[in-house]
Structures are given as structure tokens and as C-alpha cells.
Amino acid sequence: MKGVDLLDLKKIVVFLPGRLLPADCRETKFHVSATVGFIHIVAAHDYLGILDKLRVPDDVRLYFEYRELVLPQLREAGVVVEEPDIMVAFLSEMDLPEPGSIEKLRAFVQDVGGFDLSYIMRDLQSHIVNPERSTDYYRIMEEFARVPRSIWREFKRRLVVSLEASKAGTPRRPFRFAFPMTDCTFMVASMDPDWPVIGEDGIRMRTNAVELFTQAAKYDLKTRIGVGLLISKVGDHFLLDWCLIDEPWSANAKLEDLLSTPLFGPARERVVDSYHFRGDNAEPGT
Template identity: 45%
Template sequence: MTLEKFTAQINGFTFWREFTFSQNRFSPRPGQQLELADSFVWLGETAFIIQMKERTEPKDDPDAERRWFRGAVLRTAVCQIRDSLRFLDEHESIAITNERGQRHEVSKADLAHVEKIIRCSAGASLPEDCRMTRHHISQTAGFIHVFERDDYAGVIRTLGVPDEVRRYLEYRQRSIPRLSGSAVKEEDILGAYLNDEELPGPTSHKVLERLVDDAEDSDLTPIMNRLADHIQNPGEGGDYARILLEFARLPRSAWRMVRERLDLSIRQAMQREFAKPYRFYYLAPTAASCSSRCTPTRRRVRRGSWLEGRDCRTTPRPRNTSPRLPVVSA
């Protein structure tokens, strides 16, 4: 699987297809076609601009691989990131298509936070100093995250919650420039983030060994990824995405509250019991309220059975109830 297809797949699953865009070509004038980014994730006021570079014919010569890395990743991809920012500056809005085929207009005025990411897939002979490159500072684009293919996938699969990924990128940007040449792996940065360490160290990755899987108690991704399939006459506007967006903004602790109420509704429906709607309120960082209700009829149980989908990934998550707290041992 190519890097672009792999990225579209993992982003579409984690950030949901409604907010993942890989068809980003637009024509500002007749005869001209530009591309906003290789991949674009748009979650309300937050966006991820992602450019990708894949070494299709790697060499055994480390110097050749170093030249490829410097040219393709640190020059070409950085220039493309700058172009993406420029396109947003120069155009009032840009039409892009998400993974569900729905077209939306994105403008710079919509975005308060823009994360810049380069994903690369290099050959085995890439020198270690290149492989350890975690970021790049551009005079015009600012801080740019640099991820190897597997490192990015590991972060996304471990965190799993869109808001957690956003928080992790913020932590990564704050901590990496302060490392002063310390040799840390991506797993160290991830472990330090989960353990609330001020800075990652060479042993921070050991925290990941103590993660426990709480997917059955908190994972909403299988539910949200199927929501559109269970809406009658959704139309072309995708207005239901506004509901999804509120869930995408919530931390894992709130997801656990949602999942608890969904499971209660399913259980009562299967037992043919009627209950008042379950509600919860989450007031920070943005006010959001959510309610769920399930009428105990056989038809509702059948239609609601998709909520219990067990084909979700079993990724390790911190067993905790706050937006982000230190993990505990199993």
C-alpha cells in the first residue's frame, strides 16, 4: 500500500471520513490546477496540513539516501507546506472533497490552529541522523512536524481520539525544540506526553508498556464512522457532521461518558425497558451537550445493533477519567 493510501485510510478511520480530505485539487482560474495538500484533516477551527514523501526506489548507499531525504523531505515537502499556507492566504475559500465524497469550502478565516506535518517513508539505508529528524523550522511556515511512516501510525493508533492527537502535536511542538540534541525516539515523546512529563527522555517509552486497553469502555470511532450509513435521506449537505464535530472535540474522558450511556441504552433496549434520555454536559474547551435515547422496541434493537460493533481496533489507551492523565499499570 502506498504512503498516500495508507495515510488516507488511517486518517479516515481515526479522524472520520467526514473530516479527512485527500482530493484536494482546485482550480483558482480556468486552465490552472493546484493542490492544497496531499492530505488535509479539518476539525472545525483546527486543521492538519500533511505532505508525504515516499522513497520508491531506495538505494544501499547511505549518502544517496541522505541526499534524497534532504531534497525530498526538507526542501520539496517544506516548500509544499509553505504553498499550502499561501493558498489559504490568497484564496477566500478552497473547495475540497472528503472521503465520503462531500464537497466543502475551507477558508483561512475558519482556522485558528493549523498543524503542519510531513510524513516520509524512507529506505533501510537512511542514515540515523536523518531518521531521527523530528521537526523542521521554516522562516515562513514555522514549526513543521516530521514523522516516519510507522511513527505516525503508532501515534494515531495509540491515541485514537482526534482531540488527543491535537494535544499531542501541541506537546510535541513545545518539547522537541527544548531537547538540545537528546536522542529520543517517537515512542519516548509519546510516552512522556501520556505520563505528563515536562520533557521526553531516552526511557520515557517504558510508560507505553503499562498502557491498558480501554477501547470497549471509551472508543466511539466504530460508531461515528457508521453514523452516516444509518441516517435516512441525509442529503448532500452532510449536516450531521456538525454532531460528529462536537464528539471529535471531546477528550477521552467525555468519550467514556458517551459510551457508558450508549451501552446502557442498548442494554435497556434489548431488555425492552423504557428509560428517560441519558444526558451529559461537557463545558470546556467548548460547550457541548449530548443526549441519547433508545426506545425498547425490537426494530430499534436491530437498527441499534451497529452500536455494538466489535470490529474496532484494540489499541492501548490510558485507563483514566481526565482529558489527559498519567497512565497506570495494569
């Protein structure tokens, strides 16, 4: 993506506070410039804490949006908070941060294993079914960067189930779910164990399968964008084939006929939490 295409820029000043820094400077958390607008001012250790807690690019963006919304309100009300107070309020979806919230931050559950996709993103470019479309690599990465942790977690859950199906050699219907805010459908499938995987026939079969499943998932949930992953097993190893489709939704008789069979499971709308704290009913791993 080119700089001129960026529509949402966050201006952030990160500083290393010295021991002699006056208290009023240390407590300054933002500045509104007449020329460039809102500027976040964050101490270096707080900035590292933000990145460590949130991890996912879109969550970092949403945090600074929240920060920009609440800090002027707090200044007007004469309320002084620390960065951990803002973080707790953001993670808990509070209207405004409250002083002294750091105790709750210690209860935050950083379930990296539940949402981390970095290990399957490595060398992603060499696993795209249309390598001649060189921008697909960046577009797939961009689609994941545009969604919150909850979507990464939902993708990871389906990935794990599909991996287990491939490992066991058990046929399983493909998964698909959509995130309406980015108009994108994500698809995860395990290759049918009776289909060829390697050689010319296997490559052709995998390519056709990931494209068809991604196209069908995107069509079924009526989104513009589809990102698909197909998992195949060869001996003790797994093959990952990625696919990106970006085109306006339009009626397609072939896909209608394909979807008349139970290709996917039933779809339902639901709200998924991004963050968990110890003691929450939804806490993972309990």
C-alpha cells in the first residue's frame, strides 16, 4: 500500500523520560496541533507495553482511536490516569478510564496460543496458488492486519480442527466465516484424504480446491473479499495453500449449484470477545 493511499494516520510521539523531566511534561499524554491534529504522546515503556498487550495491528489502531476519544474528556474533567488505566478501560470496553485500574490489568489473559498465526504466515508468499499475482501476498497480510484479535482466534480454531482432520485422514467440511466490517470471508479447509496431493495431478487438485472453496465461501456469505487456506498432508508434513479473491459479489449459477449441497455447515451471526480476564466465564483454557 502506498503512503498516499493511507486514509487513517495516527501521529505518535514516543519519548524516553529522564529523571529530571518535570511532572507536568511526564503527565502530558497528547497535544492537539492546529496543523496536524491530534498527536499521541507516550513514554517508551508505555508504548512497549501497548504493543506487548495488544500484539495484533488492528487492535493497536483501535487502542489509539480510543485513546484519542477519551483523553480530551479526562483533561476537561480534571481526571489524571496512567497508561495502564487507559489500557484496562480499552480492554474492558469502558466508556472512560478510571484511576487505579492497574490491578485488573494483572488479571488480563494473554492467550497467545489461542490467536497467534505467525507460524503459518512465515514464507506465505511461496504458498499462494497464483504466485504470478505478486500483490496477493501483501493483500492476504493486509486482510489479517485489518481485523481484531477475535478474528485471528476464530481462524486459529478452525485451523487447528482442520489440521487434526488432515492428520487423522478424516474428511471434513470446509469452514468459513465473515467479518462484515472489512467485507471479507475467511475459509479454512482440509484436503479430502482420497484426493491426490503431490505431482502434477496433486498440484492441480489443490489449486482448484482452494480456489473453489474460497470462491464458494465468499459467495455464500456475500462479501467482496475471500481469503482461503487449504491444508494437505504428505507423510509427516503438511502443505498450506493460500488463496485471495477480491471482486464484487454477483450471482453465479455454478456456485449456486455447488452450494445446494451441504458444502459448509450452517452460518449464524454472533459476537465474539477479543479479550479475556481471569475470572471471566469466557476465559480460554478453563
